Amino acid sequence: MKPIIYVPRDSGALSVGAESVEQAIAAEALVRGIEIELIRNGSRGMYWLEPLVEVALTPGGERTAYGPVRRNDVASLFDAGFHTGAATAREHKRALGPTEQIPYLAKQQRLTFARVGVVDPISIVDYEAHGGWRGLTAALSLDPMAIVEHVTTSGLRGRGGAAFPTGIMWKTVAGAHGPQKYIVANADEGDSGTFSDRMVMEGDPFMLIEGMTIAGLAVGATRGYIYLRSEYPHAHTVLNQAIAAATVKGYLGHNILGSGRDFDLEVRLGAGAYICGEETALLESLEGKRGMVRPKPPLPALEGLFGCPTVVNNVITLASVPFILAEGGAAYRDHGEGRSRGTLPLQLAGNIKQGGLVERAFGITLRELLYDFGGGSLSGRPIRAVQVGGPLGAYLPESQFDTPIDYEAFIKIDAMLGHGGIVVFDDTVDMAQMARYAMEFCAIESCGKCTPCRIGSTRGVEVVDKIVAGTEREANTALLRDLCDTMVGGSLCALGGMTPYPVLSALNHFPEDFTKS
Amino acid sequence: MPVRSEPVTDAVETALARHKERPGALLPILHDVQHTLGYVPDDAIPPIALALNLSRAEVHGVVSFYHDFRHAAPGKVVIKVCRAESCQAVGGDTVIAHLKRTLGIEFGQTTADGQFTLEPVYCLGNCALSPALVIGSEIHGRATPDRVDELLRAARSGA
Numbered sequence: 274m275k276p277i278i279y280v281p282r283d284s285g286a287l288s289v290g291a292e293s294v295e296q297a298i299a300a301e302a303l304v305r306g307i308e309i310e311l312i313r314n315g316s317r318g319m320y321w322l323e324p325l326v327e328v329a330l331t332p333g334g335e336r337t338a339y340g341p342v343r344r345n346d347v348a349s350l351f352d353a354g355f356h357t358g359a360a361t362a363r364e365h366k367r368a369l370g371p372t373e374q375i376p377y378l379a380k381q382q383r384l385t386f387a388r389v390g391v392v393d394p395i396s397i398v399d400y401e402a403h404g405g406w407r408g409l410t411a412a413l414s415l416d417p418m419a420i421v422e423h424v425t426t427s428g429l430r431g432r433g434g435a436a437f438p439t440g441i442m443w444k445t446v447a448g449a450h451g452p453q454k455y456i457v458a459n460a461d462e463g464d465s466g467t468f469s470d471r472m473v474m475e476g477d478p479f480m481l482i483e484g485m486t487i488a489g490l491a492v493g494a495t496r497g498y499i500y501l502r503s504e505y506p507h508a509h510t511v512l513n514q515a516i517a518a519a520t521v522k523g524y525l526g527h528n529i530l531g532s533g534r535d536f537d538l539e540v541r542l543g544a545g546a547y548i549c550g551e552e553t554a555l556l557e558s559l560e561g562k563r564g565m566v567r568p569k570p571p572l573p574a575l576e577g578l579f580g581c582p583t584v585v586n587n588v589i590t591l592a593s594v595p596f597i598l599a600e601g602g603a604a605y606r607d608h609g610e611g612r613s614r615g616t617l618p619l620q621l622a623g624n625i626k627q628g629g630l631v632e633r634a635f636g637i638t639l640r641e642l643l644y645d646f647g648g649g650s651l652s653g654r655p656i657r658a659v660q661v662g663g664p665l666g667a668y669l670p671e672s673q674f675d676t677p678i679d680y681e682a683f684i685k686i687d688a689m690l691g692h693g694g695i696v697v698f699d700d701t702v703d704m705a706q707m708a709r710y711a712m713e714f715c716a717i718e719s720c721g722k723c724t725p726c727r728i729g730s731t732r733g734v735e736v737v738d739k740i741v742a743g744t745e746r747e748a749n750t751a752l753l754r755d756l757c758d759t760m761v762g763g764s765l766c767a768l769g770g771m772t773p774y775p776v777l778s779a780l781n782h783f784p785e786d787f788t789k790s
Numbered sequence: 791m792p793v794r795s796e797p798v799t800d801a802v803e804t805a806l807a808r809h810k811e812r813p814g815a816l817l818p819i820l821h822d823v824q825h826t827l828g829y830v831p832d833d834a835i836p837p838i839a840l841a842l843n844l845s846r847a848e849v850h851g852v853v854s855f856y857h858d859f860r861h862a863a864p865g866k867v868v869i870k871v872c873r874a875e876s877c878q879a880v881g882g883d884t885v886i887a888h889l890k891r892t893l894g895i896e897f898g899q900t901t902a903d904g905q906f907t908l909e910p911v912y913c914l915g916n917c918a919l920s921p922a923l924v925i926g927s928e929i930h931g932r933a934t935p936d937r938v939d940e941l942l943r944a945a946r947s948g949a
Binding site: 284285287288289320321323462463464465466467468470471503504505506541542543544545546547558559560561562563564579620621622623624625628629630651652660664694696697698699702707710714717718720 | 813814815816817818820821842848851852855856857858859872874875876877878879880911912913914915916917918919920922927928929930931932
C-alpha cells in the first residue's frame, strides 16, 4: 500500500517553504522509485513546526509528524524510512511522533477546527468521511425556527469581535420581510495577530459553506456572499474550488440535496480597506461603493445588503454552526463559562516561541496560553505586554495575565477579546510608539465619515509625539485622555470608538515609556 | 479627452463583459482591470462609469478609497511588507528599513530600473510567522534582512 504524505497548502506553511518541500518529496520519491500519495492539507496550526509533513501508512491510519522540514531534510527522511514507518525514522532530527500526541494539539478542544489540517480541503469525500454535512442534513429535517433555536441554545456569540448573540440576529432576520434575504460571511480578517478565518477557509472551506447554507435555511435566505480580504489569495482559490465542488454535488445551488431549497454562494474580494471588516462598511463595499460606515439603525438584519434583511456573521461564527446542528446546541453550550459558551479559536502571534492556533473552551487564562502553549517569547526575553483583540484591543501588562478568556472578564478590565488574536511583545517594546501606531493606523484606515475618528486620530498621533518629546507633558497627557474620551463617545463605529483602548491601556499600564526623554 | 490606449480599452471591455450584470459590480470590475494592467488608469474610469450608470466622480471615489487600487503602473515585481503589530513585535520595522535602504525607495515608490514597487500592507494573516511580506505572488514568513536580500536576488534574476 502506498504511504500517504501530507504537506500543507496553508499560506503560513507556504511562507516558510512548503511548496519547495512538497516538490522535493515528489522528486525524491520518483528518483527512488517509491510510490507515494501526496495530499495538500491545511495547517494543524502549529506554525513554528511548519512545514509540518505527516505520513500515514494506510488511508485513515495514524499520522506521524515531521517538522519543521526543510528542502534539504527530504533525502535523509527517505533514508531513515519515514515513508515505511521504520524505527530509524523515529530518530530523525525532525521526527515529532504521532501528530495527535503533540501536547500543543492534544491539550486543545477542537470543535470547529476538528478537521483543519486533517483533511484535504477540497475533497468533498474527505469532508463527508470526517463528519461533514451532518449539520446540514439535520437542518434540512428541521423547521427554520428549530434551527434558530439550536443556535440560541448553543449560546454562540459573534466571533468577529462584537460578541452579539448569533441566535438573536438570526431570529431577527428570520422574522423580517423583504424580496430577498442574504447571508454574508465577514472574511475581512484584518486584525493583526489573527488568522483563524484564513485557516478555516484554506483548510476546511466546506465547513464555512455548510454553516452559511444552514443560516440560509434558518432565515429564508437564498443568496450568500463571502466578503474576503484581498490579502488572502490562497483562501480565494480554495473557496472557489470548494464552492464549485459543493455545487456539483448538490450541496449548494438549486434544490439542495433534493430538498426543494436553494442557496447560491459567491466570493467577493475586498480591496485592502481595514474598515470593510465593520459590517455596514462591508455591505457598502459589497454594493460596489466606498466602504463608508452606515449609521445604525437601521440594523443590517432588517435593512442590510441592497436594503434587504441580511445576516452578517464572521467566518468562525458560521463555521461553528455545523457542529451545533450536528451535535445539538446543548453540546456546544456545555463548553465554556458564564455567558461565554463554547470554544474560541485563539491565535498566538508576534514575539512568541510557539505561535499558532489554540482552540479551547472559554475560561483558559492568558498565562496558560502564553506559557503552557506558547512557550514564552520567541526572543527568550520576558514578555512585557500582550495586545488581545487586534489593533483596537487593549495592551495588557503581566499583572493581568491571569484574566480568563471570557467576554465579560475582559470587559471588566477595559479590554476585549475581539477575534481572539493575541500579539506578544517582549521587554524591548516601546509602548508609547505602540500607542502612536494605534492612532496612526486609525488615521490611515478611517473611512472619514465621522469627525472624532477622521480628525481625532491624526491629532492623536501629534499629541503622542508631543508627550514623548516632553512638550507640556502634563497638559498634553490630559489632552490625549480628553481626545480618547471624545473618540470613544462620539465615533460612529468601533474603529474610532475603540482605537483609544490600545492608547489608554499603554498610557495607564506603561506610563514610564511616555516620559523617557 | 485623450484617446484611450488599446490595452486599456481591451481590459475595460473584458472586465465589463464579465461582471457588468452582477449586483455591486464595481469592485470586481476594478480588480479585473488592475489584474490585467497592474493599475487602474484614469482613462479607464469614464467607460466604467458609463456602463454602470454612475458618475465619473463616483467611480473615482471608489478607486481612491481602497488601498489596493493603484493610479500608476507598478514595477515588474510588487513587494508588500507588513507594518502591523505582530510583525513589529519581531523586527518588522528592521525589515522595512532594510528594504527601503536596499531599494532606495519609500512606500508607494518604484525603483528607477522599474524592477520593484514597495507597498505597505496591514496584516497578511501570517502572524505566527512574523515578520511577513509578499514578493510578487509569494508570501514569506520569518523575514530578516539577510533573507530579504536572498529573496530580492532571486526576484531580480527572475527565479
